Amino acid sequence: MDMMYNSTRGGTAPVTASKAVLKGIPDNGGLFVPERIPRLEKSFSELAQMSYQEMAYEVMRLYLTDFTEEELKDCITKAYDGKFDTPVIAPVHEADGAYFLELFHGPTIAFKDMALSILPYLMTTAARKNRTENEIVILTATSGDTGKAALAGFAGVPGTRIVVFYPKYGVSPIQEKQMVTQEGENTCVVGITGNFDDAQTAVKKMFGDRAFSRELDRKGFQLSSANSINIGRLVPQIVYYVYAYACLLKQGRIREGEEINITVPTGNFGNILAAYYAKNMGLPVHRLICASNENKVLYDFFRTGVYDRNRDFILTSSPSMDILISSNLERLIYRIAGEDPEKCSRLMGMLSEEGCYEISSEMRQGLADFSGYYLSEAETARTIADCFRKSRYVLDPHTAVAAGVLKKYLSGTSDPRVNVIASTASPFKFTRSVMSALGFETEGKDDFALADELSAVSQVPIPRAVELIRSAPVLHDTVVDPPQMPDAVRRFLGIN
Numbered sequence: 001m002d003m004m005y006n007s008t009r010g011g012t013a014p015v016t017a018s019k020a021v022l023k024g025i026p027d028n029g030g031l032f033v034p035e036r037i038p039r040l041e042k043s044f045s046e047l048a049q050m051s052y053q054e055m056a057y058e059v060m061r062l063y064l065t066d067f068t069e070e071e072l073k074d075c076i077t078k079a080y081d082g083k084f085d086t087p088v089i090a091p092v093h094e095a096d097g098a099y100f101l102e103l104f105h106g107p108t109i110a111f112k113d114m115a116l117s118i119l120p121y122l123m124t125t126a127a128r129k130n131r132t133e134n135e136i137v138i139l140t141a142t143s144g145d146t147g148k149a150a151l152a153g154f155a156g157v158p159g160t161r162i163v164v165f166y167p168k169y170g171v172s173p174i175q176e177k178q179m180v181t182q183e184g185e186n187t188c189v190v191g192i193t194g195n196f197d198d199a200q201t202a203v204k205k206m207f208g209d210r211a212f213s214r215e216l217d218r219k220g221f222q223l224s225s226a227n228s229i230n231i232g233r234l235v236p237q238i239v240y241y242v243y244a245y246a247c248l249l250k251q252g253r254i255r256e257g258e259e260i261n262i263t264v265p266t267g268n269f270g271n272i273l274a275a276y277y278a279k280n281m282g283l284p285v286h287r288l289i290c291a292s293n294e295n296k297v298l299y300d301f302f303r304t305g306v307y308d309r310n311r312d313f314i315l316t317s318s319p320s321m322d323i324l325i326s327s328n329l330e331r332l333i334y335r336i337a338g339e340d341p342e343k344c345s346r347l348m349g350m351l352s353e354e355g356c357y358e359i360s361s362e363m364r365q366g367l368a369d370f371s372g373y374y375l376s377e378a379e380t381a382r383t384i385a386d387c388f389r390k391s392r393y394v395l396d397p398h399t400a401v402a403a404g405v406l407k408k409y410l411s412g413t414s415d416p417r418v419n420v421i422a423s424t425a426s427p428f429k430f431t432r433s434v435m436s437a438l439g440f441e442t443e444g445k446d447d448f449a450l451a452d453e454l455s456a457v458s459q460v461p462i463p464r465a466v467e468l469i470r471s472a473p474v475l476h477d478t479v480v481d482p483p484q485m486p487d488a489v490r491r492f493l494g495i496n
């Protein structure tokens with residue numbers, strides 16, 4: 001029996017994994033969720049013997065049941081190869097009393113690579129399985145890291161095109177340079193004058209626009225999403241939490257079955273949701289600690305049960321977490337609502353109409369696995385400096401938010417468990433904030449000069465991803481207002 005996927009808002013027939021990957025989001029605007037969360041089938045001592053690729057197969061096969069073994073293994077082999085700068089793909093590094101699960105060894109030096117290096121293969125395989133003739137057009141809104149990782153994943157993949165929208169004034173210079181230098185006939189990068197939420201809202205609207213999709217269909221195109229709401233992103237992210245546990249076990253840091261805590265720097269709630277799925281699959285996790293920056297909607301939500309996006313949007317040094325609408329939270333809401341699509345729809349309807357909803361006390365009990373904290377900008381900078389002083393280990397601002405949040409959690413408990421921190425970006429992606437946090441002068445220096453200095457200070461070589469874009473020419477320079485985004489898509493596809 002195949003694992004089927006339902007919409008969090010009900011009203012549509014269950015679909016197979018390959019259809020869910022291909023469509024991205026259900027027609028009624030909800031998100032696809034597996035009909036149940038499968039249990040891990042191997043013991044942890046068996047899992048501890050596996051390579052990353054073997055582990056990926058072992059976890060993903062439980063969700064993507066209509067992919068054949070050969071298809072899935074082929075996707076995994078193509079995704080997790082030499083584009084990662086370490087054969088272990090996701091190493092665990094001990095520093096300052098915690099274990100940093102480094103998810104930034106892929107081609108764009110941020111954790112989005114973990115899923116976006118496999119998504120294009122899952123998607124083209126899914127298209128083949130479902131006899132899709134249309135060309136797949138990936139539409140993506142990015143707060144900085146998704147965009148480049150998706151571009152890198154889809155560039156040159158036959159049968160696909162990709163359009164990325166990013167907030168022109170809301171990403172780091174290195175992030176922007178990474179995107180606008182993207183090569184590949186099938187890629188298009190567009191800056192927008194709004195913020196990430198504006199971009200994401202407009203992209204969601206295009207997905208929900210039936211007339212637009214009919215227009216595209218007539219021209220031989222169909223939209224799909226590479227955003228973290230695609231289950232083809234979620235499922236590959238579960239793998240590394242199991243992998244981290246297995247590594248700790250193999251290294252003798254924990255005993256089989258011993259519980260750990262996992263702290264995740266959170267924006268759209270995709271990464272931490274994957275950890276929650278891992279826990280529900282049987283991974284021994286005590287606490288899932290949700291780390292926010294000053295855009296602390298989630299912190300307030302875990303504290304009060306009220307989700308309220310009506311507040312100022314703050315630009316911080318951790319831009320990939322500058323998010324007020326955490327899309328993947330809908331999957332958690334659905335689950336704690338007892339998988340009741342009506343309840344979920346009602347709350348999500350309130351979110352889109354009033355920007356705010358409150359969950360019942362019964363639902364709040366379902367949040368017992370989570371703790372939420374946030375870090376101010378000053379605390380984030382201090383965490384970077386402290387960690388470097390104590391361990392000579394340089395954190396990027398996103399990971400620093402998590403490291404600082406973990407300290408806050410620990411100061412309020414006597415929890416003796418081993419702590420894993422999802423380390424989501426290389427410090428070389430955010431050299432200005434990092435160098436400034438370490439106390440260096442950054443005025444008047446460009447980000448590449450700062451990368452050289454950071455390399456000298458930290459004794460870590462500059463990642464290939466940064467070297468590659470240093471002198472690359474800008475190939476994309478379009479900037480539009482959010483209402484013009486559909487026209488930008490039409491222009492790129494040559495259909496206006």
Ligand SMILES: *Cc1c(COP(=O)(O)O)cnc(C)c1O
Nearest residue numbers: 145267268269270271320424425
């Ligand atoms: C995307 C991103 C995050 C947030 O992850 P979500 O899955 O959106 O919660 C954190 N850090 C970095 C560096 C990211 O790129």
